[in-house]
Amino acid sequence: MDKLGVSCVINVAPELPDTPLSSVMNPLYLRVNAQDRSEVDLAKHFDEVADLIEEVRLNGGCSLIHCVAGVSRSASLCLAYLMKHAGMSLREAYTHVQSIRPQVRPNSGFFQQLRRYEQQLRGSSSVEMVYFASLDKEIPDILEPQYRAMEDFYQRYRSSLRKR
Structure with a gap:
């Protein structure tokens, strides 16, 4: 993490222990307790996580968001960030993230929450x-x-x- 200059770690895997952190960089650390299940309310974390990532970016840092497989929870939070702070539609954000990490596939419940978030941010949803x-x-x-x-x-x- 030091080589990559990670200054913020967001752990979205309550089933894992805390992420081992560098004593050199001493990054910010946020633990989001959310299981990868469709009925979990991940949306309540969208603004907090997106705003933290943006604050870190504006201060010259970079963030690492992880869950267990990097497919659903962490990907959903990345999508929320791109919609809020990069001005992307959900479809654009998904296409962008998937071009970098092809196995990304938020569960249907998280996609529904992301659709509602996009509706809130943009007034419409690009994914049906x-x-x-x-x-x-x-x-x-x-x-x-x-x-x-x-x-x-x-x-x-x-x-x-x-x-x-």
């Missing part, structure tokens, strides 16, 4: 929720191609097993 029959639930339209590809793969796999 669509019903996906094989899961019997709504998913963000931006993830539909990934889900369709997985569904096609599983159907081909199950079909190949039946032929054996």
Whole structure:
């Protein structure tokens, strides 16, 4: 973290111990207690985390946001930051983050919260929720191609097993 100049660490993984911090840089530390479950209210942390990241950036620092896998919770907080302080739509923010970390996929509940946050910030939402029959639930339209590809793969796999 010292080599990267990390001056703020945001830990969004209550199931992990506190992040070991550098005694050289002595970064700010914020622990966000939020499990990766659709019903968890992550939105209550959007402004606090986004504003902290922006304050650190304006003071010449950089922030590390982590959870367990870097897929849902930390990604959702990054998306909220980009919407609030970089002026991006949710769709733009997701596309940007996914171009850097392709495995990013906030859970559906977090996506719903991000949609509401975008509505609050911009007056509209750039991502729609669509019903996906094989899961019997709504998913963000931006993830539909990934889900369709997985569904096609599983159907081909199950079909190949039946032929054996």
